[in-house]
Each structure stands twice: as structure tokens, then as C-alpha cells.
Amino acid sequence: MPAPPEISDALESVLGIYFSGIRHRERAAFILTDELIEMACKLRAREHNHAFNMACNFHQAWNSPGVQIPAVNLGNTIQNSRNIRNNMQHANAAATVDDEYCADAILDAVAVLDHCWAGTSTNNIRPWMMCALRVVRLFSSQGNQGLKDLFEDGMRNGAWRATSRPPRVSELLIEPGRRQYWTLLMIQTQVQVETILNNLGIP
Numbered sequence: 001m002p003a004p005p006e007i008s009d010a011l012e013s014v015l016g017i018y019f020s021g022i023r024h025r026e027r028a029a030f031i032l033t034d035e036l037i038e039m040a041c042k043l044r045a046r047e048h049n050h051a052f053n054m055a056c057n058f059h060q061a062w063n064s065p066g067v068q069i070p071a072v073n074l075g076n077t078i079q080n081s082r083n084i085r086n087n088m089q090h091a092n093a094a095a096t097v098d099d100e101y102c103a104d105a106i107l108d109a110v111a112v113l114d115h116c117w118a119g120t121s122t123n124n125i126r127p128w129m130m131c132a133l134r135v136v137r138l139f140s141s142q143g144n145q146g147l148k149d150l151f152e153d154g155m156r157n158g159a160w161r162a163t164s165r166p167p168r169v170s171e172l173l174i175e176p177g178r179r180q181y182w183t184l185l186m187i188q189t190q191v192q193v194e195t196i197l198n199n200l201g202i203p
Helices: 005-018 025-048 058-063 071-090 099-116 127-139 145-157 182-188 190-199
Strands: none
Touching: 005 025, 005 099, 005 127, 025 058, 025 071, 025 099, 058 071, 071 099, 099 127, 127 145, 127 182, 127 190, 145 190, 182 190
């Protein structure tokens, strides 16, 4: 059974924000990732039991019949992220997370989706999102710092469409920065981004 469309749409929103140029994007993407995990667990539980209580708490959701995420390695990790998110929203408005921690949380969310609906990350999302997840993994604690620096250089120095012609009077020239405005590049020039990844041997 494939994941509901709203699940892949929510993941697309998370990735779009993480690779955007907005301020505090890590905080926003992290909060949305936490929401995605809760929504996924509850929807999967309701698929298993149509009388499932959708008002249950987060811990009950990921432990519910039909979901039952193993506590070791994943369940405890997503619960810890929920605790951090609660602190960010209810106790410390200035608290945030860095790009690596946010990337780890996104990968945890993908693991939850694949647990609930097998093959979601390989068969049920748009191609540009698969490309984006390769980059997320590079920026996570699993990534190689040296390759990350080389990839950033490749993204900043790439021959993107804006370099093929000057911007029109009514257009604003946007240059890719360090993980800034990469969403558009992945959507519009996915093959070129994948070429940079492949040339560097990034999985």
C-alpha cells in the first residue's frame, strides 16, 4: 500500500524549506518534519484500525498497532526530537537546530515513512526529492565533511540557466549560496545536480 499523497506532499514541503533561501529555515523545516512524523504514524494507525483515536499523543502514535516503530535507533530518536520541538515552541522561542541536526531529523522522518509504507522514499516521491534526499544525507551526521565542501563549491560554481543569458529588466538574479535556493535547482536542473553528486561519488 503506497503512502497517502499528503505524506509525500508534506515531505516535499520540508525539503523545499530546508533548501530554500529563507531565514531560520532549519527551525521551520525541523518543526514541519516533526509534524510529518506524527501525521504519518497516525494515518498509518488509522489505516490499521479505522476507529483509531487521532487525538492521541505523539508517543502513543508511534507505538500504536499497525505502526510500532522500534524504540532502539528510531523510536527514541524521534521522541527526543519531539521533546526538542516542544522546548522550541513552548519554553524557548529563541531555540533552534543546526543544519546537520535538521538533516538527521529529515532522514529519521524518511525512515518512519519507509517503515509505515515500504518503498516510499524510492517509489512514491518525485524524482527531484530523491535527489534532494541524497544531499540531505550529505549534510547529516552520516555525511563526509570534505565531500560536502566540494559539493557546495560545485553548486555555487555550476553553469546554471542564469549564466546562459543576462536577467531581464523585470527579473531578479538569484545566485545559489550555501544550501540557499537549491530547491529551484533540484526541480529545474535535477540531472545537473545529480551529475555533481555522481562525479564526487556521493551516495
